Amino acid sequence: MMIRAEIAVDEASIRKVNEAAFGGRDEADLMERLRAEGAVLLSLVAVEDGEIRGHILFSRMWIDTEAGALEAAALAPMAVLPEYQRSGIGGKLIREGLRLLQDERIVIVVGHANYYPRFGFSTALASGLESPFPREGFMALELQPGALEGVRGKVRYAEAFGIG
Numbered sequence: 001m002m003i004r005a006e007i008a009v010d011e012a013s014i015r016k017v018n019e020a021a022f023g024g025r026d027e028a029d030l031m032e033r034l035r036a037e038g039a040v041l042l043s044l045v046a047v048e049d050g051e052i053r054g055h056i057l058f059s060r061m062w063i064d065t066e067a068g069a070l071e072a073a074a075l076a077p078m079a080v081l082p083e084y085q086r087s088g089i090g091g092k093l094i095r096e097g098l099r100l101l102q103d104e105r106i107v108i109v110v111g112h113a114n115y116y117p118r119f120g121f122s123t124a125l126a127s128g129l130e131s132p133f134p135r136e137g138f139m140a141l142e143l144q145p146g147a148l149e150g151v152r153g154k155v156r157y158a159e160a161f162g163i164g
């Protein structure tokens with residue numbers, strides 16, 4: 001399996017992966033809005049046998065603190081074709097994404113509480129952050145050790161998410 005950056009001709013396949021994994025158009029539509037807004041930090045595809053079977057996207061977000069806005073990366077959406085789930089594709093996409101985002105300091109995800117902690121995400125690291133999401137699925141990861149130490153503030157997503 002190969003993981004590489006998204007290129008323009010991948011767009012339809014990425015939409016297909018997201019629609020199949022999520023059972024609707026919302027995530028694929030969200031990606032179009034993120035691209036239009038220029039908020040995409042990194043978009044990777046997993047290719048096997050010439051087919052795009054997985055996709056992950058990171059976008060710019062902020063933590064508004066009393067001292068100003070801190071930049072962070074939002075992990076969303078992420079999807080693997082249903083017939084290829086639970087074979088490690090998602091994990092490879094996350095690990096490669098985090099490796100390529102080494103200039104970032106903080107990554108935030110909202111998702112399965114039993115999945116993301118294995119990559120270093122934790123609810124404890126996100127405890128100083130205010131978000132509209134339930135605490136148990138709202139997780140953060142430090143790409144630079146201590147990046148979230150003492151950080152208190154409200155998260156602000158790209159406009160494309162339509163949050164807040």
Ligand SMILES: CC(C)(COP(=O)(O)OP(=O)(O)OC[C@H]1O[C@@H](n2cnc3c(N)ncnc32)[C@H](O)[C@@H]1OP(=O)(O)O)[C@@H](O)C(=O)NCCC(=O)NCCS
Binds near residue numbers: 090114
């Ligand atoms: C979540 C997702 C991207 C993971 O990709 P993947 O390639 O299946 O993941 P991996 O093979 O690396 O890891 C498998 C682990 O993911 C977790 N997992 C996968 N799907 C899950 C689900 N629907 N609910 C809870 N955990 C899930 C399990 O812990 C699984 O481990 P196990 O097989 O030991 O139980 C993929 O399952 C998917 O596209 N799901 C539908 C869309 C979605 O929910 N996206 C994420 C939004 S947070």
